Amino acid sequence: xxxxxxxxxxxxxxxxxxxxxxxxxxxxxxxxxxxxxxxxxxxxxxxxxxxxxxxxxxxxxxxxxxxxxxxxxxxxxxxxxxxxxxxxxxxxxxxxxxxxxxxxxxxxxxxxxxxxxxxxxxxxxxxxxxxxxxxxxxxxxxxxxxxxxxxxxxxxxxxxxxxxxxxxxxxxxxxxxxxxxxxxxxxxxxxxxxxxxxxxxxxxxxxxxxxxxxxxxxxxxxxxxxxxxxxxxxxxxxxxxxxxxxxxxxxxxxxxxxxxxxxxxxxxxxxxxxxxxxxxxxxxxxxxxxxxxxxxxxxxxxxxxxxxxxxxxxxxxxxxxxxxxxxxxxxxxxxxxxxxxxxxxxxxxxxxx
Amino acid sequence: xxxxxxxxxxxxxxxxxxxxxxxxxxxxxxxxxxxxxxxxxxxxxxxxxxxxxxxxxxxxxxxxxxxxxxxxxxxxxxxxxxxxxxxxxxxxxxxxxxxxxxxxxxxxxxxxxxxxxxxxxxxxxxxxxxxxxxxxxxxxxxxxxxxxxxxxxxxxxxxxxxxxxxxxxxxxxxxxxxxxxxxxxxxxxxxxxxxxxxxxxxxxxxxxxxxxxxxxxxxxxxxxxxxxxxxxxxxxxxxxxxxxxxxxxxxxxxxxxxxxxxxxxxxxxxxxxxxxxxxxxxxxxxxxxxxxxxxxxxxxxxxxxxxxxxxxxxxxxxxxxxxxxxxxxxxxxxxxxxxxxxxxxxxxxxxxx
Numbered sequence: 001x002x003x004x005x006x007x008x009x010x011x012x013x014x015x016x017x018x019x020x021x022x023x024x025x026x027x028x029x030x031x032x033x034x035x036x037x038x039x040x041x042x043x044x045x046x047x048x049x050x051x052x053x054x055x056x057x058x059x060x061x062x063x064x065x066x067x068x069x070x071x072x073x074x075x076x077x078x079x080x081x082x083x084x085x086x087x088x089x090x091x092x093x094x095x096x097x098x099x100x101x102x103x104x105x106x107x108x109x110x111x112x113x114x115x116x117x118x119x120x121x122x123x124x125x126x127x128x129x130x131x132x133x134x135x136x137x138x139x140x141x142x143x144x145x146x147x148x149x150x151x152x153x154x155x156x157x158x159x160x161x162x163x164x165x166x167x168x169x170x171x172x173x174x175x176x177x178x179x180x181x182x183x184x185x186x187x188x189x190x191x192x193x194x195x196x197x198x199x200x201x202x203x204x205x206x207x208x209x210x211x212x213x214x215x216x217x218x219x220x221x222x223x224x225x226x227x228x229x230x231x232x233x234x235x236x237x238x239x240x241x242x243x244x245x246x247x248x249x250x251x252x253x254x255x256x257x258x259x260x261x262x263x264x265x266x267x268x269x270x271x272x273x274x275x276x277x278x279x280x281x282x283x284x285x286x287x288x289x290x291x292x293x294x295x296x297x298x299x300x301x302x303x304x305x306x307x308x309x310x311x312x313x314x315x316x317x318x319x320x321x322x323x324x325x326x327x328x329x330x331x332x333x334x335x336x337x338x339x340x341x342x343x344x345x346x347x348x349x350x351x352x353x
Numbered sequence: 354x355x356x357x358x359x360x361x362x363x364x365x366x367x368x369x370x371x372x373x374x375x376x377x378x379x380x381x382x383x384x385x386x387x388x389x390x391x392x393x394x395x396x397x398x399x400x401x402x403x404x405x406x407x408x409x410x411x412x413x414x415x416x417x418x419x420x421x422x423x424x425x426x427x428x429x430x431x432x433x434x435x436x437x438x439x440x441x442x443x444x445x446x447x448x449x450x451x452x453x454x455x456x457x458x459x460x461x462x463x464x465x466x467x468x469x470x471x472x473x474x475x476x477x478x479x480x481x482x483x484x485x486x487x488x489x490x491x492x493x494x495x496x497x498x499x500x501x502x503x504x505x506x507x508x509x510x511x512x513x514x515x516x517x518x519x520x521x522x523x524x525x526x527x528x529x530x531x532x533x534x535x536x537x538x539x540x541x542x543x544x545x546x547x548x549x550x551x552x553x554x555x556x557x558x559x560x561x562x563x564x565x566x567x568x569x570x571x572x573x574x575x576x577x578x579x580x581x582x583x584x585x586x587x588x589x590x591x592x593x594x595x596x597x598x599x600x601x602x603x604x605x606x607x608x609x610x611x612x613x614x615x616x617x618x619x620x621x622x623x624x625x626x627x628x629x630x631x632x633x634x635x636x637x638x639x640x641x642x643x644x645x646x647x648x649x650x651x652x653x654x655x656x657x658x659x660x661x662x663x664x665x666x667x668x669x670x671x672x673x674x675x676x677x678x679x680x681x682x683x684x685x686x687x688x689x690x691x692x693x694x695x696x697x698x699x700x701x702x703x704x705x706x
Binding site: 264265267268271272274275276277278279280281282339342 | 618621624628630631632633635692
């Protein structure tokens with residue numbers, strides 16, 4: 001029988017392949033909810049027995065949920081380091097979850113649009129993710145799933161505080177809604193730094209592609225709500241959506257202005273990136289991400305017509321270390337990865353042509 | 354009637370288009386002879402009347418020569434600065450000749466393989482140029498032409514010294530034989546500097562693409578004899594040929610070794626250069642020359658199969674400032690040249706594909 005990771009990789013990833021609103025700038029929308037089982041110690045304080053019981057309870061509840069059909073179930077301890085790293089690179093689990101497998105497990109829908117980490121710092125971290133900017137739809141999806149399992153496993157809840165979580169920053173709604181934005185226009189116009197400062201002042205968080213503390217490589221950044229208390233989920237989402245819509249407008253304006261005032265500089269940046277991806281034999285992760293960003297801009301703006309956006313989206317995922325090692329079939333040194341990465345990108349762009 | 358420069362540009366340039374021995378490394382072989390008219394003041398000391406008489410005498414003698422059929426004749430003062438710069442970029446005249454038009458003229462064969470500068474620092478500077486390494490053939494060509502005009506216009510000659518010239522470094526044979534080599538393999542292996550030192554010790558001169566004092570941009574260098582006294586022309590040529598053959602061997606070995614020990618690094622250098630030339634919209638002269646060098650290496654080694662060597666050779670000439678302005682039809686700032694250069698290169702590589 002095939003390993004679940006191998007099966008997962010062969011399936012279509014809906015948030016990469018499908019089209020969502022404004023997906024030229026908003027790559028994906030993700031909402032996660034943190035929940036804990038009632039009257040049960042939080043995972044970091046729980047015994048192995050309790051952890052195992054929690055896994056089983058969540059697994060059973062998920063199996064009965066109508067929101068999740070034929071999902072993959074993976075025991076983290078059954079997976080290799082590489083396989084867990086792949087799940088991390090696919091944005092299905094957190095870094096901590098990938099590095100420290102305790103009695104923890106993952107449930108993932110066939111196309112990766114819904115997933116549940118069991119025994120991360122909370123018993124349950126469920127997330128829904130779609131292409132483009134569609135916060136209310138994603139909220140609807142995860143909210144329905146949450147309701148479908150809460151019938152079977154009561155959550156730790158306080159009348160005044162709301163849902164209780166391991167870390168106080170999540171208490172209340174337990175919700176983190178985030179949108180991954182691709183902002184190469186603002187980056188070329190040197191407007192990303194002031195933008196980030198402005199967003200922070202609005203009480204929202206800006207992070208790089210792999211969450212807290214990561215750079216905004218590839219001109220990608222995730223914008224999410226900071227606070228989880230004092231507002232309803234829909235209020236939080238609507239406020240976030242308004243800000244994101246404004247940023248998308250800024251990015252669109254920056255692109256138009258570049259096209260108007262420095263067209264050749266823009267075409268040069270895009271062309272050089274495309275040439276590099278198409279013909280290089282050694283490429284670092286950073287150079288690949290930044291070049292893919294420029295290529296995506298070229299595709300979005302209709303400058304590059306021989307590549308489709310889904311190939312570029314996919315390469316952002318596939319060019320990462322664990323995926324490269326999976327592709328190569330063995331562990332790779334950094335130098336080897338830089339070669340395999342270049343090979344993979346060349347092949348994908350050739351096929352796409 | 355069309356300007357002679359316009360006609361010249363439309364003709365095939367034989368040393369760029371034809372194939373010569375070892376032309377993957379030896380781009381061209383050139384021999385020039387310096388001659389002065391007997392009992393006539395050297396150009397720098399001559400009156401305008403004398404200069405005009407010299408032009409006429411050389412022109413008439415050339416017209417009767419069987420070695421030069423239907424050549425172009427150009428009075429330097431009739432040409433614009435741009436047109437003279439084009440002749441310089443095509444390696445038909447010296448920088449001094451292009452910048453300071455006195456009573457000077459140029460005779461050029463239809464395919465630019467034979468040319469005569471009249472009233473450079475000597476009355477006559479004749480050159481023959483062919484593709485590849487073929488010193489004896491080129492010598493034969495220029496020697497026959499020299500003989501054909503010497504019947505009609507006696508040269509300043511001294512029994513002991515040989516031919517007399519304006520600058521003492523040319524006295525004797527008046528010959529400078531040079532081979533333009535493309536040495537990207539040795540450059541990638543950091544072996545160009547020691548090579549140049551070694552060549553200098555052998556009494557040969559190494560210069561960049563545009564003669565004395567110019568860099569070896571594009572990994573191109575010209576190797577030529579220094580001394581013109583005490584040996585016959587054929588002795589000088591045979592000694593030069595021996596050294597050049599050795600350098601060609603070194604370059605071949607460097608290429609094989611790179612292919613053996615650092616194949617991906619080599620392919621990466623070539624691929625990046627190709628990608629840059631194919632897709633950039635702004636490219637400086639230096640970046641273009643160095644990228645064309647790597648592309649030529651790729652074509653020579655069979656790595657790049659979609660471009661032919663003559664297109665690359667031609668681009669080395671066409672990507673220069675004066676040619677770009679001719680191509681654009683008007684004077685260009687440096688920034689404009691960088692854009693037109695990128696356009697031209699993209700177009701040529703697309704057509705070639």
